[in-house]
Amino acid sequence: MKFFLRIGLIAGCFAAVFSIETSAQDSTSMLDKVNSAPDKLIGQVDKKARKLNERLVKQTDKYISSLRRHEEELRKKVTAVDSAAANRIFDDAKATYDALQGKMSSVGSKVSRFSGTYLPHLDSLKTAFNFFGNSSDLLKSKPELEAKLQGAMESMGLLQNRFAEAEEVKRVLTQRQAFLKEQLGKYNLSKQLKLYQKQVYYYQQQVTDYKQLLKDPSRLESKALSILSQSSKFKDFFSRNSELAALFRVPGSRTLPEGSLVRLAGLQTRESVMKDMLERFGSEGKIQEVLHAQAHDARAQLNQLKEKVSKMGGNGSEEPMPDFKPNGQKTKSFLHRLELGTNLQNVKGNGFLPATTDLGLSVGYKINDKSIVGLGGSYRMGWSKDFKHLTVTHQGVGVRSFVDYKLRGSIWLSGGAEMNYRSQFRSFEILDDYSAWQKSALLGVSKRYRVGKKMKGNMQLLYDFLWKNQVLRTQPVIFRFGYTLK
Numbered sequence: 001m002k003f004f005l006r007i008g009l010i011a012g013c014f015a016a017v018f019s020i021e022t023s024a025q026d027s028t029s030m031l032d033k034v035n036s037a038p039d040k041l042i043g044q045v046d047k048k049a050r051k052l053n054e055r056l057v058k059q060t061d062k063y064i065s066s067l068r069r070h071e072e073e074l075r076k077k078v079t080a081v082d083s084a085a086a087n088r089i090f091d092d093a094k095a096t097y098d099a100l101q102g103k104m105s106s107v108g109s110k111v112s113r114f115s116g117t118y119l120p121h122l123d124s125l126k127t128a129f130n131f132f133g134n135s136s137d138l139l140k141s142k143p144e145l146e147a148k149l150q151g152a153m154e155s156m157g158l159l160q161n162r163f164a165e166a167e168e169v170k171r172v173l174t175q176r177q178a179f180l181k182e183q184l185g186k187y188n189l190s191k192q193l194k195l196y197q198k199q200v201y202y203y204q205q206q207v208t209d210y211k212q213l214l215k216d217p218s219r220l221e222s223k224a225l226s227i228l229s230q231s232s233k234f235k236d237f238f239s240r241n242s243e244l245a246a247l248f249r250v251p252g253s254r255t256l257p258e259g260s261l262v263r264l265a266g267l268q269t270r271e272s273v274m275k276d277m278l279e280r281f282g283s284e285g286k287i288q289e290v291l292h293a294q295a296h297d298a299r300a301q302l303n304q305l306k307e308k309v310s311k312m313g314g315n316g317s318e319e320p321m322p323d324f325k326p327n328g329q330k331t332k333s334f335l336h337r338l339e340l341g342t343n344l345q346n347v348k349g350n351g352f353l354p355a356t357t358d359l360g361l362s363v364g365y366k367i368n369d370k371s372i373v374g375l376g377g378s379y380r381m382g383w384s385k386d387f388k389h390l391t392v393t394h395q396g397v398g399v400r401s402f403v404d405y406k407l408r409g410s411i412w413l414s415g416g417a418e419m420n421y422r423s424q425f426r427s428f429e430i431l432d433d434y435s436a437w438q439k440s441a442l443l444g445v446s447k448r449y450r451v452g453k454k455m456k457g458n459m460q461l462l463y464d465f466l467w468k469n470q471v472l473r474t475q476p477v478i479f480r481f482g483y484t485l486k
Contacts, residue, residue: 041220042132042148045125048218049155056162056210060104060169063203067173068097070196074180078187089183096176100169104162118243119160121214124225126156127242131234166207173200194324201322206331328369337366341376343460343482347474356395357381360482362402370406375399382424396422404446412446414460422474441465442478456484 071093079086133149177200181193217225228234239245281287329337345358362376380396402416418440444462451457460480467476 039145039148041224042129042145042152044218044220045129046148046152046155049152049159052210052213053155053159053162056159056166056207057104059206060166060203061101063199063206064097064100064104064169067176067196067199068093070192070199071097071180074184074189074192074196077189077192078184081187085183089180096172100172103165104169119163119211119214120244121217121221122156122160123243124238125221126153127238128225128228128234129153129156130241131228131237134237163207163211170204170207173203197322198324201326202330205326209331329366330368332366339364339366339372339484339486341374341458341482341484343458343480345478345480355383357383358398358480360398360400360480362400364402364404364484372404373402375401378418378420380420380422393424395424396420407445410448412448413443414446414462415443417441422470438470439466440470444478448484451483454486456486458482458484 071090075086075090075093078089129149129152133146133153177197180196184193277287278284281290341360341362341364343360343362345360347356347358358378358380360376360378362374364372364374366372376399378398378400380394380398382393382395398418398420400416400418402414405413407413419437420440421437423436442462442464444460446458446460448456448458458481460478462478462480464474464476464478467474
């Protein structure tokens with residue numbers, strides 16, 4: 001609750017500073033109410049940019065080193081067959097990988113305004129921070145903010161340069177992969193080449209994942225940009241100073257910014273084009289007929305090109321289509337591959353209340369997009385017979401292991417092994433007697449369904465193959481329902 005109150009306070013202060021209707025007389029009084037709002041936003045963005053930069057450099061170095069080793073293995077195998085061919089194919093390998101690693105390990109302090117990789121959210125943040133820097137009232141009230149702003153701007157600029165360098169690394173590695181595939185096709189090295197291809201693909205996916213992190217702004221970033229977007233002053237500033245404005249005329253801006261890559265001078269207007277076409281074809285009806293015929297031919301040619309791309313294995317995306325089944329979890333960090341789960345299981349009693357309720361907690365690890373393994377625990381709560389004599393007792397605990405495999409759609413095959421202590425206890429020392437624990441071997445099906453953006457519900461129907469061996473017998477068929485948090 002304190003966290004959300006703090007966010008609300010910061011957002012309110014931020015709105016006060018950059019309100020659309022704020023007059024020059026009111027700006028000073030509102031700036032007095034800012035407190036730490038700009039400091040927090042600037043610090044948060046700076047930390048995020050630095051962290052992503054470090055990850056990108058580290059992962060790039062990791063993949064390049066791995067590809068270097070793969071190529072060394074390929075060279076050894078080709079040398080054993082044809083040393084002359086090995087020298088010809090692999091002579092420039094060391095220089096290529098050294099250059100790539102040198103590019104990413106350099107400090108890269110020089111930050112270009114437009115590096116060739118456009119990142120919308122980063123552009124918005126950089127322009128917002130430039131807007132702060134041009135606010136003399138803000139800097140006068142908080143002079144220490146100027147150095148922080150400059151540091152955050154450098155971090156964001158460096159990150160953008162890193163992404164541009166990563167794109168260059170991707171391009172070189174893709175060309176190298178195609179070259180090796182062409183040169184080594186006759187040496188029966190398809191297995192080794194596929195390992196190389198996998199590493200190139202997963203590096204490309206890793207860079208894409210990091211870009212996605214930029215598209216998932218924090219609550220404070222979203223609130224700040226939302227408030228700024230309502231300001232006419234910021235809109236005008238954005239239309240003249242953003243990277244987007246350097247590429248295209250931003251809607252609402254009257255002039256193109258200085259240094260823009262787009263120039264209107266010399267371009268034909270609609271009126272001049274229409275006049276020229278009327279002179280050539282005589283009437284608007286004839287013009288429509290010609291344009292319709294040309295559009296039809298263009299669509300036919302486009303469909304032919306799509307067919308050719310499809311036959312060649314293209315998928316119309318930015319990345320090449322791999323000839324293996326990718327693991328969507330491969331490029332995610334350990335924490336992002338974990339999912340927390342909880343479930344509930346009731347044992348029917350004689351009255352209105354259940355006899356017992358099992359509360360389970362679990363942590364699952366995604367091996368790939370279809371397989372999850374995990375561990376968990378459970379606590380069995382006992383209820384009284386009726387509401388008049390309501391008491392809660394400790395009726396047991398348990399430890400669990402499980403494996404889930406996706407069959408189709410939202411249906412999963414679920415199995416696991418459990419150890420349960422099913423007797424009432426008053427102290428934890430009693431649980432040390434493992435001979436009193438009962439074993440369960442479960443197998444069944446689960447259905448998962450979406451509840452929210454980061455939460456899924458699940459229902460499980462399981463059969464216990466060891467239920468007959470238990471001293472305190474329970475039902476053989478178990479029904480559980482619960483939730484998982486990604």
